[in-house]
Amino acid sequence: MSAEANIRTLTIDEVDISARADETILEAAREHNIDIPTLCHLEGLSEVGACRLCLVEVKGARRLLPACVTRVEEGMEVTTHSAKIDRYRQMVLELFFAERNHVCSVCVANGHCELQSLALRLGMTHVELPYQYPQLPVDASHPRFTVDHNRCVLCTRCVRVCGEVEGANTWGVMGRGAQSLVITDLKEPWGESETCTSCGKCVQVCPTGALFEKNRAGTKTAKHPEFLPYLRIMREGEQR
Amino acid sequence: MSDTKTLATVWLDGCSGCHMSLLDMDERLIELSSQFTLVYSPLVDQKVFPEHVDVTLVEGAVASEDDLKKVRKIRDHTGVLVSLGDCALTGNVSAMRNRFGPEPVLLRVYPDGQKAPSTGVPALLDRVRPVHEVVPVDVFVPGCPPSADTIYQVLTELLAGRVPTLEGVAHFG
Numbered sequence: 001m002s003a004e005a006n007i008r009t010l011t012i013d014e015v016d017i018s019a020r021a022d023e024t025i026l027e028a029a030r031e032h033n034i035d036i037p038t039l040c041h042l043e044g045l046s047e048v049g050a051c052r053l054c055l056v057e058v059k060g061a062r063r064l065l066p067a068c069v070t071r072v073e074e075g076m077e078v079t080t081h082s083a084k085i086d087r088y089r090q091m092v093l094e095l096f097f098a099e100r101n102h103v104c105s106v107c108v109a110n111g112h113c114e115l116q117s118l119a120l121r122l123g124m125t126h127v128e129l130p131y132q133y134p135q136l137p138v139d140a141s142h143p144r145f146t147v148d149h150n151r152c153v154l155c156t157r158c159v160r161v162c163g164e165v166e167g168a169n170t171w172g173v174m175g176r177g178a179q180s181l182v183i184t185d186l187k188e189p190w191g192e193s194e195t196c197t198s199c200g201k202c203v204q205v206c207p208t209g210a211l212f213e214k215n216r217a218g219t220k221t222a223k224h225p226e227f228l229p230y231l232r233i234m235r236e237g238e239q240r
Numbered sequence: 241m242s243d244t245k246t247l248a249t250v251w252l253d254g255c256s257g258c259h260m261s262l263l264d265m266d267e268r269l270i271e272l273s274s275q276f277t278l279v280y281s282p283l284v285d286q287k288v289f290p291e292h293v294d295v296t297l298v299e300g301a302v303a304s305e306d307d308l309k310k311v312r313k314i315r316d317h318t319g320v321l322v323s324l325g326d327c328a329l330t331g332n333v334s335a336m337r338n339r340f341g342p343e344p345v346l347l348r349v350y351p352d353g354q355k356a357p358s359t360g361v362p363a364l365l366d367r368v369r370p371v372h373e374v375v376p377v378d379v380f381v382p383g384c385p386p387s388a389d390t391i392y393q394v395l396t397e398l399l400a401g402r403v404p405t406l407e408g409v410a411h412f413g
Binding site for chain 2: 097101103104105106107110111113116117119120121123124125126127128130131133134135
């Protein structure tokens with residue numbers, strides 16, 4: 001196949017752009033500095049389309065589509081910002097805040113949290129939906145890390161980085177819907193996990209204060225997920 | 241006096257941090273005091289909420305029967321009601337007891353057969369609630385506490401007859 005056959009032309013927010021056929025709307029948009037908010041997406045990990053914040057309008061489609069898992073197509077007309085999309089994103093954010101106990105003021109991630117930043121960015125000043133106040137556990141059995149399910153948004157970044165990058169497959173998801181929990185092994189206490197290598201990648205990619213390093217406070221609680229793309233490039237280099 | 245607006249501030253279930261932040265406006269308080277008359281507040285000696293107040297800042301969540309009564313009365317007698325800070329907006333720390341309910345919390349505070357006071361203090365509500373779940377709110381000011389700059393911006397916008405928008409300006413926490 002010639003190189004031209006692999007290129008698709010489309011419009012995003014009425015801007016003519018071209019993208020490789022294997023790219024997603026999100027990738028194509030970001031290459032052209034078109035901003036689409038995301039939460040579960042992280043460069044260097046596979047896409048799951050879990051958070052629904054990247055929903056966009058595609059002309060002809062009957063529903064909004066997640067930009068992170070929708071491939072570009074020839075002649076596609078994509079809209080990334082509209083009153084309807086803003087309303088949906090706002091609703092998605094409110095659902096996150098209402099579902100668990102995200103108390104920003106007493107969170108280790110306060111000031112370094114992607115959920116908190118998204119609320120600011122998308123202009124969410126309060127939550128109309130009733131808060132659920134579920135009773136959720138905190139597992140501090142690991143000597144270095146803690147998992148606080150009250151702060152978890154079920155983005156599954158920890159599950160993906162553990163399986164795809166570290167290769168340990170310690171993290172998984174149990175349950176359904178709002179009752180889902182990220183678990184270590186077969187819901188063993190994290191500190192007793194036989195598969196966990198204590199590498200800490202899950203902590204660095206967690207967007208909120210759900211996974212955090214012990215004995216750290218203030219600015220030291222900032223996460224550093226930027227190692228991922230580099231790690232990937234280095235590994236691909238080794239395989240050649 | 242006629243061109244000044246009346247201002248009230250109320251302290252429900254919060255830590256008073258939002259009021260501290262209000263005082264943190266420093267010399268800007270003097271500037272504002274020529275345009276606002278503070279008619280009711282923990283900071284002034286006025287026991288009864290006035291018949292009509294132009295702007296009321298509400299700090300804190302609605303946690304007791306007394307808070308509920310107060311906030312309803314305030315709503316009835318206020319032009320612009322401002323939810324000030326995370327407790328008023330989200331319940332925040334005050335609402336952390338909602339996971340357990342009031343009884344287990346009282347038992348934790350008054351253990352070993354001690355009796356929680358039942359007279360002279362308002363009964364706790366089953367659930368601590370954000371202000372907007374109880375009465376309509378006009379302006380939402382996030383922050384724990386909102387910064388002095390944010391509060392100043394809100395008050396000057398209201399003085400100019402505009403509804404302040406804090407979207408993208410002030411965040412939770």
